Amino acid sequence: MNNTFTKKNILQNNALSYPSYLIHSLVFLLPCLALVTKSGVSLAGFGFLLAGMLCWRAAKAPLVRHLTEIRWVLTALLLSFAFALAGMLWHPELHLRALEKPARMAFSVTVLLAVLAVRPGRKALWWGLIAGAMAGAVFICYQRWSLGIERPGGLINAITFGDIQLCMGMMCLAGVLDFKGRQAVWPALGALAGLLGSVATGTRGGWIAILFAAVLFVKYGHFLRARAAKALAVAALALMVSTYFIDQTGARERLEQGVTEVKTYFDGGNAYTNVGVRLELWKGALMLAERHPWRISTTGEIEAELAEEVRAGRLQSFVLEAEHFHNDILQVLVYGGVPGLLVWLGTLIAPFLFFARILKTHESASPAVTAPALAGLLLVIGYFSFGLTEVIYWSIMSTMFYAQMLFLLMGLCLNARDEGDAA
Numbered sequence: 001m002n003n004t005f006t007k008k009n010i011l012q013n014n015a016l017s018y019p020s021y022l023i024h025s026l027v028f029l030l031p032c033l034a035l036v037t038k039s040g041v042s043l044a045g046f047g048f049l050l051a052g053m054l055c056w057r058a059a060k061a062p063l064v065r066h067l068t069e070i071r072w073v074l075t076a077l078l079l080s081f082a083f084a085l086a087g088m089l090w091h092p093e094l095h096l097r098a099l100e101k102p103a104r105m106a107f108s109v110t111v112l113l114a115v116l117a118v119r120p121g122r123k124a125l126w127w128g129l130i131a132g133a134m135a136g137a138v139f140i141c142y143q144r145w146s147l148g149i150e151r152p153g154g155l156i157n158a159i160t161f162g163d164i165q166l167c168m169g170m171m172c173l174a175g176v177l178d179f180k181g182r183q184a185v186w187p188a189l190g191a192l193a194g195l196l197g198s199v200a201t202g203t204r205g206g207w208i209a210i211l212f213a214a215v216l217f218v219k220y221g222h223f224l225r226a227r228a229a230k231a232l233a234v235a236a237l238a239l240m241v242s243t244y245f246i247d248q249t250g251a252r253e254r255l256e257q258g259v260t261e262v263k264t265y266f267d268g269g270n271a272y273t274n275v276g277v278r279l280e281l282w283k284g285a286l287m288l289a290e291r292h293p294w295r296i297s298t299t300g301e302i303e304a305e306l307a308e309e310v311r312a313g314r315l316q317s318f319v320l321e322a323e324h325f326h327n328d329i330l331q332v333l334v335y336g337g338v339p340g341l342l343v344w345l346g347t348l349i350a351p352f353l354f355f356a357r358i359l360k361t362h363e364s365a366s367p368a369v370t371a372p373a374l375a376g377l378l379l380v381i382g383y384f385s386f387g388l389t390e391v392i393y394w395s396i397m398s399t400m401f402y403a404q405m406l407f408l409l410m411g412l413c414l415n416a417r418d419e420g421d422a423a
Helices: 007-014 020-032 040-054 056-065 067-090 096-107 109-118 122-146 158-178 181-201 207-219 227-245 251-266 274-291 299-311 317-321 328-361 367-386 396-422
Strands: none
Touching: 020 040, 020 109, 020 122, 020 396, 040 056, 040 096, 040 109, 040 396, 056 067, 056 109, 067 096, 067 109, 067 328, 067 396, 096 109, 096 396, 109 396, 122 158, 122 181, 122 367, 122 396, 158 181, 158 207, 158 367, 158 396, 207 367, 251 274, 274 299, 274 317, 274 328, 299 317, 328 367, 328 396, 367 396
């Protein structure tokens, strides 16, 4: 810890000339508008980009102070951009659009700059997550049970909507730590809204994230010191599981359908089902990855190789209709080989280790530190889990939600820790 950093520095940072309410608004609006608008995440990203540029001087000192802690996260995102650039140099026919996602993820560091400089209150994030989860649940439930849409997806698609809705609900559950007394009911309700919205979409892939979340809360349950917080967290997790037994949610029907489709596929029956298509795509992805485990490939090359496998009778023809392989690991492995897979894993492992280290080294820290750190773990685990049955990074919106929320939670953790050290 730098000895020159004192409580006086914190107060000076809070009294900066630019309007801190703007940053507070962006922190609130990022999760609040994510699912109920088409461009909410992009607008928040643009706002943070401008704020980060304006805050550069004020953010420089805390950024340098914490550079050792965040260097691996920054390195992972820069490597992702460098790998995409290498792919363009290797395949000149690729468009600049191939750089869009890794570039925008790297530029999301401006969120961290703004948070370190202005030091916004954590409650702006928690209330934004609560409002976003509740608004998303109302929107998707209206589509499901009022409009009668079997697989509603809001303004995007059912899988992405359901996954991000559940992710926000899990982060609300972490927010329970940061609320006192009866106020803790609000993030608990946000967690339930996240689950309800996810169930309403009929998305099954997110259920894996619930299992991981339960494991995390068992491991880090000692941070839930207040009885009310423990009771609300347990109740939220119990209600998540109970949806299986409520017929109106369709959760049990979807799960049983998935089991049947897996059995049918391996018994040689109809493979043109939701699960069957995925299994056939995964089979094809492994075949292509075995062909060129170290090569960076283009869409044209992959489509030609899939068509070749179909003509040879080793794959069924419907794999040619899919946009992607419905699995992040296999998607990256096919298009980027083993090097691409390692680079992609870095964007998950480095943030996970950052948040896990915060929790490990601050066992007795206040909820101001532990709540955003636990939310960060749930964010990373959630996206990894979603990617097991879907390419969650396929859309710009879901990619940017991850990157911006990641840097936002990192900044809140570092600020809260500094304030605790300076107290």
